Amino acid sequence: MPLHRTPRTGPEPRTLALLAGAGLAAGAAVWAVSRSRENPVVFRPNDDAPDRASRHPGGTMPVGRTITINRPRSELFAFWRDFSNLPQFMESVEHVTVVGDVSRWTLAAPFGRKVTLETRIVEEVPDRLIAWRSTDGSDVRAEGAVTFRDAPAGRGTEVEAVVAYVPAGGEAGRLIARLFRLVPAMQGRRELRRFKMLMEAGEIATSRNRKD
Amino acid sequence: MRALTWHGKHDVRVETHPDPEIVNPRDAIIEVTATAICGSDLHLYDGVIPGLMSGDILGHEFMGRVVETGPKSTLKKGQRVVVPFTISCGKCFFCEHQLFSACDNSNTAEKQDLSEPLYGHAVSGLFGYSHLTGGYPGGQAEYVRVPYSDVGPIVIPDGLEDEQVLFLSDILPTGWMAAENAGIEEGDTVAVWGCGPVGLFAIQSALLMGAGKVIAIDEYPKRLALARKLGAEGIDFRRTKVLEALMEMSGGLGPDAVIDAVGMEAHGFMPDTLMDNMKQRVGIGADSAHALREAILAVRKGGRVSVPGVYGGFLDKFPLGALMEKGLTVKTGQTHVQRYTEELLRRIGEGEIDTTFLISHRLPLEEAARGYENFRFNQNEWTKVVLKPGMTGA
Numbered sequence: 001m002p003l004h005r006t007p008r009t010g011p012e013p014r015t016l017a018l019l020a021g022a023g024l025a026a027g028a029a030v031w032a033v034s035r036s037r038e039n040p041v042v043f044r045p046n047d048d049a050p051d052r053a054s055r056h057p058g059g060t061m062p063v064g065r066t067i068t069i070n071r072p073r074s075e076l077f078a079f080w081r082d083f084s085n086l087p088q089f090m091e092s093v094e095h096v097t098v099v100g101d102v103s104r105w106t107l108a109a110p111f112g113r114k115v116t117l118e119t120r121i122v123e124e125v126p127d128r129l130i131a132w133r134s135t136d137g138s139d140v141r142a143e144g145a146v147t148f149r150d151a152p153a154g155r156g157t158e159v160e161a162v163v164a165y166v167p168a169g170g171e172a173g174r175l176i177a178r179l180f181r182l183v184p185a186m187q188g189r190r191e192l193r194r195f196k197m198l199m200e201a202g203e204i205a206t207s208r209n210r211k212d
Numbered sequence: 213m214r215a216l217t218w219h220g221k222h223d224v225r226v227e228t229h230p231d232p233e234i235v236n237p238r239d240a241i242i243e244v245t246a247t248a249i250c251g252s253d254l255h256l257y258d259g260v261i262p263g264l265m266s267g268d269i270l271g272h273e274f275m276g277r278v279v280e281t282g283p284k285s286t287l288k289k290g291q292r293v294v295v296p297f298t299i300s301c302g303k304c305f306f307c308e309h310q311l312f313s314a315c316d317n318s319n320t321a322e323k324q325d326l327s328e329p330l331y332g333h334a335v336s337g338l339f340g341y342s343h344l345t346g347g348y349p350g351g352q353a354e355y356v357r358v359p360y361s362d363v364g365p366i367v368i369p370d371g372l373e374d375e376q377v378l379f380l381s382d383i384l385p386t387g388w389m390a391a392e393n394a395g396i397e398e399g400d401t402v403a404v405w406g407c408g409p410v411g412l413f414a415i416q417s418a419l420l421m422g423a424g425k426v427i428a429i430d431e432y433p434k435r436l437a438l439a440r441k442l443g444a445e446g447i448d449f450r451r452t453k454v455l456e457a458l459m460e461m462s463g464g465l466g467p468d469a470v471i472d473a474v475g476m477e478a479h480g481f482m483p484d485t486l487m488d489n490m491k492q493r494v495g496i497g498a499d500s501a502h503a504l505r506e507a508i509l510a511v512r513k514g515g516r517v518s519v520p521g522v523y524g525g526f527l528d529k530f531p532l533g534a535l536m537e538k539g540l541t542v543k544t545g546q547t548h549v550q551r552y553t554e555e556l557l558r559r560i561g562e563g564e565i566d567t568t569f570l571i572s573h574r575l576p577l578e579e580a581a582r583g584y585e586n587f588r589f590n591q592n593e594w595t596k597v598v599l600k601p602g603m604t605g606a
């Protein structure tokens with residue numbers, strides 16, 4: 001299921017245009033329909049809010065958050081698109097290596113373990129969208145998208161990050177579940193806040209009095 | 213370094229902590245020369261503000277000398293500065309709109325999670341306050357790490373004493389913003405609840421802004437006397453029925469604007485106060501808001517309600533009907549200190565504003581705990597306490 005748009009009956013023309021390129025719009029529509037059959041209570045054609053704000057969260061519900069950052073869209077996109085920048089504000093990401101179109105993410109898991117997430121970009125619209133999905137060989141199955149939209153009234157950029165993890169079986173799966181199912185919403189909003197701090201204030205706020 | 217440390221309700225001690233160092237590029241380290249105890253510190257001392265942890269360093273009114281600067285600080289070593297209690301990045305939407313106490317970036321990413329569910333939005337960082345506001349080590353200490361030192365601190369010219377400018381950090385701009393929020397028009401009658409430092413500066417500011425009559429309400433003779441010396445008329449709420457008196461003293465109209473400079477721990481034996489206090493004691497986040505309720509009832513129709521007094525939780529028996537039916541306007545907030553420091557420094561320099569009249573006691577930092585105890589329990593005599601790390605014991 002694509003995450004970078006909210007399934008609904010009347011998406012904005014701009015969003016549709018973005019999606020059409022990768023042929024994902026059809027997928028989104030299918031998802032919306034199948035969901036509406038599963039649970040008719042959830043499907044409210046006159047509700048424009050993202051699904052993650054639903055009162056009836058389902059099992060596969062992605063987590064995500066939108067934040068407004070007082071910087072131009074292109075600057076934010078460029079910083080994010082250079083994945084080696086991400087560990088600066090994503091605490092659980094230790095480092096990222098990019099080989100061709102595949103990125104390998106080393107993530108800190110509980111008890112000092114490490115897990116590897118391997119992803120491929122499935123869609124990219126410069127200055128607007130980066131959508132990715134885990135490769136078949138990844139420890140972790142996940143997909144996500146970051147969208148950059150102009151904020152109204154010259155307030156900068158609305159950055160929306162959405163991610164969904166599918167826990168695998170086995171020990172790694174359990175670890176990942178702990179890491180990502182219990183805390184993903186919290187982790188996500190903290191990472192977005194740090195991204196905003198870094199881009200707006202040039203540094204990440206801390207109340208620590210010393211470096212150690 | 214030595215610093216005043218919170219350990220629980222009515223338990224504060226001066227202890228030794230590691231010296232702060234530069235952590236972020238925009239930081240500076242200040243060696244504190246003067247710091248004060250604020251009415252807001254009393255809410256922490258009384259344990260009615262949520263989110264404190266044993267070992268926290270308190271204090272948010274402070275000034276001193278710059279002793280170290282990060283690579284992106286614009287301060288220079290040796291400069292004398294007053295530091296606003298609000299920590300503000302200067303770059304976010306709110307800072308750009310001069311809403312410095314609403315800064316998006318100064319609270320930490322993790323601690324923003326504490327206030328978001330409580331208030332609907334994460335609040336900004338403050339020095340020496342709660343972990344809801346970032347848990348930043350405060351200024352009742354020998355040294356303070358000051359984030360965003362290129363935006364907050366104001367450099368003090370030679371020739372002005374510490375005591376003349378120290379209150380630029382909080383209560384002077386707070387009193388000023390309280391009067392500004394009251395939307396005073398020439399000749400207005402303004403009633404001010406509380407003749408503590410904030411109330412006194414609100415009275416002074418209201419008169420400067422053109423109020424025709426200011427009526428001050430408190431119970432302590434010495435505090436009422438300071439208010440009357442500024443030019444206010446007094447009401448002792450232990451002796452007088454406040455609502456009736458205010459109507460009589462404003463020609464039956466009610467004050468045009470009212471200012472609640474009391475906050476969440478109103479005194480008195482009014483039935484609502486007793487109930488509020490009981491709930492506050494069992495820790496269900498209830499505010500004691502007698503002054504605010506009374507102010508809303510007292511103000512004239514279409515009047516303005518300004519609330520510099522601090523509230524932290526929830527409130528019932530709130531006269532919402534009066535607010536709506538009389539068509540009132542309410543303005544409140546932690547003070548946007550950086551918005552006012554420059555203008556107020558100028559007014560101090562020109563002799564237009566005296567800030568020292570309310571200081572009753574000066575103590576070495578080592579005796580800070582005694583300062584808290586007396587500022588809390590001997591309010592009549594102890595109107596404002598200034599602590600000086602360099603001062604030797606009395």
Ligand SMILES: NC(=O)c1ccc[n+]([C@@H]2O[C@H](COP(=O)([O-])OP(=O)(O)OC[C@H]3O[C@@H](n4cnc5c(N)ncnc54)[C@H](O)[C@@H]3O)[C@@H](O)[C@H]2O)c1
Nearest residue numbers: 251252386406408409410474475478479520521522546547
């Ligand atoms: N908005 C801000 O940014 C800001 C900044 C500083 C202080 N404050 C708040 O302002 C308030 C006052 O601060 P302060 O330093 O003057 O404190 P303070 O404790 O010295 O003064 C409070 C005064 O209110 C009086 N009072 C109590 N109950 C009363 C009642 N029912 N009616 C009338 N008066 C009553 C007390 O006798 C006392 O003199 C506190 O809540 C403080 O937290 C807010």
Ligand SMILES: [Zn+2]
Nearest residue numbers: 250251252382
């Ligand atoms: Zn204060």
Ligand SMILES: [Zn+2]
Nearest residue numbers: 301304307315
């Ligand atoms: Zn800011």
